[in-house]
Amino acid sequence: MPEPIKGRGAQRAIHNRFFELQHEVLDEYLNFCEAEGEVADKNRTKYIDVFPKTFVNKVSSPDVGMSYSANPYQGCEHGCVYCYARNSHQYWGYGAGLDFERNILVKKNAPELLEQKLRSKNWQGETIVFSGNTDCYQPIERKLEITRKCLQILLKWKHPVGIITKNSLILRDLDLLKELSALNLVSVNLSITSLSEETRRLLEPRTASIKNRLKTLQILSDNNIPVRVMMAPIIPSLNSHEILPLVKKVAELGAYDVAFTIVRLNGQIAEIFKDWAYKTMPDRAEKILNQIAECHGGSLNDSRFGTRMRGEGTYAAQLKATMTLAKKKYLKEKRSSTLDSSHYLALKNPQTRLF
Template sequence: MSQPIKGRGAQKQVHNRFFEHQHEPLDDFLNYCEEEGELADKNKTKYIDVFPKTLVNKVDSPDVGMGYSANPYQGCEHGCVYCYARNSHEYWGYGAGLDFERNILVKKNAPQLLEEKLKSKNWQGDTIVFSGNTDCYQPIERKLEITRSCLKKLFQWKNPTGIITKNALILRDLDILKEMAKYNIIAVNISITSLEEDTRRLLEPRTSSIKNRLKTVEVLSKHNIPVNVMMAPIIPSLNSHEILPLIETVATLGAKSVAYTVVRLNGQIATIFEDWVQKALPDRAERILNQIAECHDGKLNDSRWGTRMRGEGTIAKQIADTVILGKKKYLKDSRMPKLDRSHYLQLKDPQTRLF
């Protein structure tokens, strides 16, 4: 298509690497439809019910920073063009491009699966992070309330919980989060990649506005719910100049810490991102791509543990030094608390109170 696909991050469909055959777009037919005044691509999102046997997944990656994750949804309508989770959509039989944003798999039995895990004999109340893969507060959550139902289960069992989101919809569940904070069993990570709304619209077309995300940081912090802001990813020549002002802004609003990653374009994401940046930012496209590659040993794709999140080389070091400076200046002696699992253990085995 000659015109950008509105409301989407990815601007193309990409072949699923695990399929031998692929469907090629029928360009002549699509052009004919448009000439005849018909809408060739309705660009609608499909929600597909799936019924997994488990919800809580052990995370083995040593540099992710979480032990267990849970994802009520697979695929994400937010459409962040850089999202590392796009590749995982291929394991479900879909593509990492437009399929990832248009075909959302919904786990309506997530609350039941979660409760089974919390009740299981071997579970010891480790922190479960929502979501390690796709956003648990993406738009359909407003209607389905699967994440809210899961939070109710987690609070009932007093299990430590982490949340990663870039959607202000989390404030809908402020009543539960405030109660969890009283037991020190909740930590929230709000993703903010830029302070500039124009950049947000390009990178993350269906996410909450920057204004609403900053408000979310402020409201959660005022209610003693610890907030870490994730500037993830930092993209050289796109948002790398915003590190200090962003840290200053979120620190003023009450955030306890800031974390970051350097963008990495692994798997199919490199193809999707290259296509997007050439269309969205043609004047800066080559510079952005070259500087990303400079952070990853000359390649866009970097899957090496230990370096993939932070990068290496001059540009990566400049980013790291700037983050360190910002944290020293605006977040000195401030850090996220360690969550308390003793409440879960006491509920599960009241005899532990004797020790």
């Protein structure tokens, strides 16, 4: 079994199913380059500017709990091997495997497009969720600050925003988040799939450490910014045993809720995940894959609305029951996650103040 590629989730390139032909670098050519004294860098990340005409996207899925999303980047250097967004990279002409982690598409005009949307006469101020597809705080954001510029525009217009991330870089924008929170305009969904750093390194190789994520949760909560933790996904025989201790820990640090999904391996993610499992944990791979299939009617691939995120069968029911018990035991304080759009509507249409 070849050694896993360090710093990556996917362990090989996957052919784009929309393309009849594919490009590959022959081993003979790589060997020739190395023989000539040039080491072929097969693990470099590329950042490619794209110029979309729209930035805010309507979400039609009934399973994800959002109506509109916005993604400053396509592709994600975090490299989470289970990521459902991998399949979408094929629509941009890339593969769902290593291409997803190595070729990051950058929308530098996102702030301008966002403001155009907020100025639209027909826009009614519905919450826009950042990172509905890929993380808005992935590493390149530290340099480009596209997400920060978008938050500045949202604050200017007093518009509600949700954020999904697993990167402690969000703390850079604490100043903006505090102002948004004071008007009930922001909610953060922080992804914490495990309390084990070893598991994190395997599953999510370029994300913030578990220690830093827990610290991020506490700092956000201490600054009155509502944070819901996403234990997404739960993977049988990998992190499924951590439900109770994880909920207990994040509740102590200030999370107001914990949401979860059961891993699903749609499209080419099944091939990527299987390859990763056999290379990184060959002793447990079969058990993990069989239990995932048990949660989805005997298949790794489940696209059915209503069941694809929650699973079905005895094992899925046990996971749901354990999560219910954990939340009942440790998350006793309930709070609304509804954000306020009235500030935006009043700013956009001053006449509404008369009513």
